[in-house]
Amino acid sequence: MGEENLRKGPWYEEEDERLKAFVAVLGARRWDSVARISGLMRSGKSCRLRWLNYLRPYLKHGAMTPQEEQIILGLHERWGNKWAKIARRLPGRTDNEVKNYWRTYLRKKEQIQNSLLLHRPTSSPFIDVSSSETSSSSDQTNNGQTSTKLSSNINNDDNNKEFADELNNNGAMIMDGFADCDDYYQKGLSDYVITNSPYENRLSDWIKMLSEEQSDKYSEDAVEEYCLDDPMTWSYGDGINAWDFPDMIWDDMDLFNGND
DNA sequence: AAGCGCCTCAACCGCATGGGA
């Protein structure tokens, strides 16, 4: 098949159906063969991508949940742009989705930061970091995680004020260890996204106990990772079983063995 | 209603990696 004859661009429904049918017979591998045998005027690469990002079973579509957002932000902070690795911790999500989500999030974050820098006050007008209310009034997500609010609407003066008001009202920013607003402006929002799930607390208690006996065996990082990522302790919802995603399990084994 | 600009996300591209011959 001449490469110049290959179709590019959006997939038609008939193409999807044909690809699904041939993958069911031939399996999700040897994509050049799948493309050739199926008669789709597509490259093997294109077929593979279409399957992985859109057609394969258990894929979720639609907006990220707050829990997924927290996981993405947390893992990105740790691993950087390892989209595939991060996506493996989010059943039903693809690396492409994670990447696109991050870019969107990053753009919003930059907008917020630019806006705040432009309108930076001379003194701290709205955050009392010494107040004990600051952390006690944080949002509680439905799985008990403590998280900060990230407003996505900060793109003009009115919204900037709205954001400041929101912070004042909710006391949502957890200014963990920072003495004043300057740190907030300089370091960026991601530093204030605190995840503190009950699973992490429970596991960290357990590990603390364990570490008295085997202090050398488990590194602090591995423990933290395991608490965050253990597919048996996270609730995925929608009847999704961690064993449907064996990659995660292997990754967890690596983490548990101290390999990042 | 039309035009415009911005945003999202599906898809593409090119390089890296792994495995078999």
Added chain:
DNA sequence: TTCCCATGCGGTTGAGGCGCT
């Protein structure tokens, strides 16, 4: 050891949708 092919991965692009004027 080297080569080749299949697959994986991350960066980039562009079509289409949506909101604003």
